[in-house]
Amino acid sequence: MENDARTIKRTRSYFATLRTIYAKELRSYLLTPFGWVILACTMGLQGFWLQTVLQIMSKATGEGVMYYILSNVTFWFFYIFIFPLITMRTFAEEERMGTLEGLLTAPVTTTQIVLGKYFAAYTFYLVLWMPMMLYPWISRLGNVYTSFKYGIDPEGVIVYRLADWYGAFSILAITGLFFIALGMACSATTRSQIIAGILSTCLMISYYFIGRVTELWGEFPAAPIFHYLSCTEHVSAFSRGLVDTRPLVLYVSLAILTLALTKRIVDYRRWRR
Amino acid sequence: MSMVTAEHLHKVFGRFVAVWDATFSIDKGEIVGFLGPNGAGKTTTMKMLTGFMPPNAGTANIAGYDILDHPLEARRHIGYMPENVPLYDEMRVYEYLDYRARLKGITGSSVRQQIGYVIDQCGLEPKRSNLISTLSKGYRQRVGLADALLGDPDLLILDEPTNGLDPNQIRQIRELIRTLAENHTVILSTHILSEVEMICNKVIIIDQGKIKASDSPENLTRNMRAAGRVSVEFKGDLDLITKELESYAPVKKVIHEGTLPGGWHRLLVRAEPGTDTREKAAAILMSHGFPVRHIYRHIPKLEDVFVEMTRRD
Numbered sequence: 001m002e003n004d005a006r007t008i009k010r011t012r013s014y015f016a017t018l019r020t021i022y023a024k025e026l027r028s029y030l031l032t033p034f035g036w037v038i039l040a041c042t043m044g045l046q047g048f049w050l051q052t053v054l055q056i057m058s059k060a061t062g063e064g065v066m067y068y069i070l071s072n073v074t075f076w077f078f079y080i081f082i083f084p085l086i087t088m089r090t091f092a093e094e095e096r097m098g099t100l101e102g103l104l105t106a107p108v109t110t111t112q113i114v115l116g117k118y119f120a121a122y123t124f125y126l127v128l129w130m131p132m133m134l135y136p137w138i139s140r141l142g143n144v145y146t147s148f149k150y151g152i153d154p155e156g157v158i159v160y161r162l163a164d165w166y167g168a169f170s171i172l173a174i175t176g177l178f179f180i181a182l183g184m185a186c187s188a189t190t191r192s193q194i195i196a197g198i199l200s201t202c203l204m205i206s207y208y209f210i211g212r213v214t215e216l217w218g219e220f221p222a223a224p225i226f227h228y229l230s231c232t233e234h235v236s237a238f239s240r241g242l243v244d245t246r247p248l249v250l251y252v253s254l255a256i257l258t259l260a261l262t263k264r265i266v267d268y269r270r271w272r273r
Numbered sequence: 274m275s276m277v278t279a280e281h282l283h284k285v286f287g288r289f290v291a292v293w294d295a296t297f298s299i300d301k302g303e304i305v306g307f308l309g310p311n312g313a314g315k316t317t318t319m320k321m322l323t324g325f326m327p328p329n330a331g332t333a334n335i336a337g338y339d340i341l342d343h344p345l346e347a348r349r350h351i352g353y354m355p356e357n358v359p360l361y362d363e364m365r366v367y368e369y370l371d372y373r374a375r376l377k378g379i380t381g382s383s384v385r386q387q388i389g390y391v392i393d394q395c396g397l398e399p400k401r402s403n404l405i406s407t408l409s410k411g412y413r414q415r416v417g418l419a420d421a422l423l424g425d426p427d428l429l430i431l432d433e434p435t436n437g438l439d440p441n442q443i444r445q446i447r448e449l450i451r452t453l454a455e456n457h458t459v460i461l462s463t464h465i466l467s468e469v470e471m472i473c474n475k476v477i478i479i480d481q482g483k484i485k486a487s488d489s490p491e492n493l494t495r496n497m498r499a500a501g502r503v504s505v506e507f508k509g510d511l512d513l514i515t516k517e518l519e520s521y522a523p524v525k526k527v528i529h530e531g532t533l534p535g536g537w538h539r540l541l542v543r544a545e546p547g548t549d550t551r552e553k554a555a556a557i558l559m560s561h562g563f564p565v566r567h568i569y570r571h572i573p574k575l576e577d578v579f580v581e582m583t584r585r586d
Contacts, residue, residue, distance in 0.1 A: 008379060008387065099361055102359060104324075105348060
């Protein structure tokens, strides 16, 4: 078979390579049992939690359903564990299998690898929240059913505002930007998925507690910093429909910093290996 | 034209010196064998050339591109097959090669064409849609080689390409490397010395992180200590023959290795490398009328070179 190096079509496009890595990583989430197990668990927990929230709502009133779903410790209890699950393999697995060597000896920059993996993990994270897309539709259906059966004002049965729903979605998307990056940084530090998972869980919980410091210590001179960093407060505000750009700036800049750190870690480990 | 020039490469892990001051150059079209005991620094040197492991000091130049200043350009010229061939187990052979081809910047119709070419070259056709996790060691090795060949790189760096294969597979891979060598430069590492003798036209011997020799196999074996040795088996006066042989200038020492049944004495004549004492020995024995049944000049092998350069005693 003829093979002439000069006739091979080649590209040097930065984004073509990035897209190749992204597509491969996303496929590995969606075409392996690993991704589906996470998806199934998260969906199960979301379903269970939605059911519980509806019970709570039958006693409490005043806020929308998204607020009750997101501003509760039970939600955070499983939300925090999603990130280590998604990200713990990203670098640790490649390093353990040795495939990182093939990746880093291809004409690809470390930044491309980090970004490709990051966007793939982030896309998968957004896929996890797809069932939530159905909530307005489900509650609409519920209201229609109620009005049909009991003939009362459907708006009063499930307190539902589209603004809440938009807010909830955007805050989940925004916090994810940072938490996915954090999990990947942890994964880059080790060749063991377990260690990566434990490390990122610890950091995630620490960050969660930073946001609750003011609840324990009350208000003190430095308290605004903690309010500013508090992911629980952000989520509560957004799920009430109060969309704010400050958390966006916070999480985007934290994500960029963490990704830069991840790139450094990957390169550093190559140096001292 | 030189394809690879390594200048004073050093790599140290903590207190362990993996490679110390490795300087060598490899010309276009050469097949180079890296030889050395386990842990000698072969793999580390290769990893430095591919840019995976940056050197602590020194640098290397691949096809005119410095591995530290222009890592991407240098990598574009390298097809690398790492030791033990790490692959993504959850992918199919075709998928994997497609991914690797695109990573190497191949696009459009060339992706299909290249995959077809390497699958054909490496005999992977029957396994093209198998999951990599189901492949045998031999086929994994071929997938690794196919990956290295994608995009027709000028330089192939193969770390133990025949490791763990059966004799038939080794023969196939060796044939493949020989065909590739027509228009590629190949660097390979191996423990199998006969393999190097068969396919390589240059040998670099590394021991304890240092380059001990870098030359063609012929030149290396020519100046070996073992090169001038002659074995003789004869019947007759042992002391007389020993004395007469030792008085001949190129002979350094005559060793009596023993007496075999029937009164045959076996002598090992050590002489200067590159000399041939067979004729003289025969003449001496003839002049006394002693019967001779065996005169043999040792042909040095790469194995002798290797042992001599890397032994610790």
